[in-house]
Amino acid sequence: MKSNIISAALIVLLMVIAGPAWSAGVMVEARAGYFSPQDAVFRQVYKHGPAYGSEITVTLTRGLGFWFGAEVFTKKGLTTFTQEATKIQLIPIYGGLKYEFGARAWVVKPYLGAAVGYFRYQEESVIGSASSGAVGFVGQAGLLFRAFAPLHFDLYFRYSSCRVTPSGETESTQIGGYQGGAGIAFRF
Numbered sequence: 426m427k428s429n430i431i432s433a434a435l436i437v438l439l440m441v442i443a444g445p446a447w448s449a450g451v452m453v454e455a456r457a458g459y460f461s462p463q464d465a466v467f468r469q470v471y472k473h474g475p476a477y478g479s480e481i482t483v484t485l486t487r488g489l490g491f492w493f494g495a496e497v498f499t500k501k502g503l504t505t506f507t508q509e510a511t512k513i514q515l516i517p518i519y520g521g522l523k524y525e526f527g528a529r530a531w532v533v534k535p536y537l538g539a540a541v542g543y544f545r546y547q548e549e550s551v552i553g554s555a556s557s558g559a560v561g562f563v564g565q566a567g568l569l570f571r572a573f574a575p576l577h578f579d580l581y582f583r584y585s586s587c588r589v590t591p592s593g594e595t596e597s598t599q600i601g602g603y604q605g606g607a608g609i610a611f612r613f
Contacts, residue, residue, distance in 0.1 A: 458606020
């Protein structure tokens with residue numbers, strides 16, 4: 426519930442910020458994907474799982490636009506040594522540039538995006554809790570399918586990278602990874 430409120434607030438904030446650019450074209454998207462962590466220990470504890478998010482793209486000119494988004498990945502797992510229950514929540518909030526290839530009239534448009542983001546990490550277990558945040562990056566490639574104006578479907582593949590050092594720890598952990606998924610978008 427809290428993550429849905431964060432995502433909705435981010436969309437509203439981005440729409441207000443992007444208000445003057447509405448005439449240039451805005452796309453709002455809700456998406457779901459399957460996240461696979463890059464770090465071996467992270468994968469051992471939490472495996473893989475669904476991630477949900479939203480994005481907004483504000484077109485500047487001929488396919489190039491600002492790209493903003495937020496996601497949430499929440500998963501339960503077992504600690505490696507004691508096999509006690511643990512829970513993690515990752516929330517990346519990112520912004521960057523996205524380029525859609527091809528003419529506006531194309532039904533299928535490939536795209537590439539690159540962004541910088543703030544990755545929030547929170548882990549809770551019987552042993553205690555750890556949280557941290559750090560700056561990382563997101564790279565994404567995908568295909569936008571125009572069903573009919575303004576409805577679009579998005580198939581994407583994403584790579585993210587971010588190293589965090591949880592409070593009280595000395596070793597950093599890679600909380601980025603690979604993700605594939607789909608979204609439904611409305612372009613205005």
